[in-house]
């Protein structure tokens with residue numbers, strides 16, 4: 047009776063509440079511990095059936111013991127210290143914790159600490175909710191392993207593709223290299239033959255043929271020397287071709303103006319385009335400035351709607367200055383090539399001079415050249 051007189055009404059109320067609390071949790075399917083945070087090492091003051099089922103301990107082995115028996119022997123102390131600190135501070139806290147059963151087997155549990163205060167606000171106990179998350183952890187581990195496996199597979203596959211691409215590029219370079227060599231050899235053979243001919247007309251024809259073959263050879267050379275073998279660098283090709291053609295004229299006779307955007311054309315169109323430029327620029331150089339006439343030759347290449355626009359303009363004598371010689375073939379070839387490239391060609395009489403404009407479709411992505 048004397049003892050009862052020392053129990054304050056608020057203490058009695060909270061004892062009653064705790065008793066109700068325990069009764070409510072006793073048969074819950076979720077493992078629950080209740081510990082006393084106000085005593086050293088926070089001994090267990092309550093554990094429910096689900097907790098005993100999960101851990102294999104009996105009430106005698108658990109009640110009055112520090113909650114720390116839950117930790118796997120030899121496991122890192124850091125996680126235990128963190129939980130312990132939260133527990134003594136009476137903080138709500140959640141973490142994952144490697145726990146231990148009576149038989150020594152371990153399992154990952156998620157711990158949820160929730161403090162219980164009495165009406166006066168004093169920390170009375172801490173409820174610890176345990177949840178076996180080993181299966182989830184295993185799924186997480188499996189997912190990480192699967193992710194690693196897939197990443198390795200992707201890495202290996204990417205490597206294989208990269209190697210295959212490098213081999214393909216090397217092969218294409220080799221093909222372009224051989225095509226360029228064969229064409230160069232053909233041009234040399236034609237020039238050798240031309241040198242042995244007396245007939246100037248026959249020599250002229252052979253020279254022009256060698257020039258055409260050389261233009262094709264140059265396109266293949268630029269393809270195999272470029273990093274991107276799938277595209278011809280139009281700016282480089284045109285500048286080189288026009289430079290060589292104008293160089294055949296006396297110094298200073300014709301000013302060459304180039305306004306060419308850094309564009310590429312797909313290798314499949316390179317030969318036709320190389321020949322086409324050779325004919326149109328070659329015509330301007332050969333025919334627009336007869337008898338030492340001085341002038342300007344302007345070449346513009348840029349993007350047009352859905353493709354490329356090429357303009358070759360001179361301020362020479364004009365297309366109708368003289369009738370085409372017998373057997374002339376360049377313009378027919380130009381028409382054929384423009385047709386093959388699915389383009390459109392228009393001639394403009396600039397009075398003085400001639401402007402040839404070619405618009406041809408090329409995929410916007412294919413024309414990209416850094």
Ligand SMILES: Nc1ncnc2c1ncn2[C@@H]1O[C@H](COP(=O)(O)OP(=O)(O)OP(=O)(O)O)[C@@H](O)[C@H]1O
Nearest residue numbers: 329330333334364365368370371374375376377400
């Ligand atoms: N830019 C130009 N300025 C002046 N005349 C030109 C120009 N382009 C072409 N011609 C004229 O058109 C003619 C026909 O050109 P085409 O290219 O068909 O033949 P070619 O150049 O004379 O010979 P081939 O091209 O067969 O070697 C030329 O002979 C020339 O008279």
Ligand SMILES: [Mg+2]
Nearest residue numbers: 325329376377
């Ligand atoms: Mg011609």
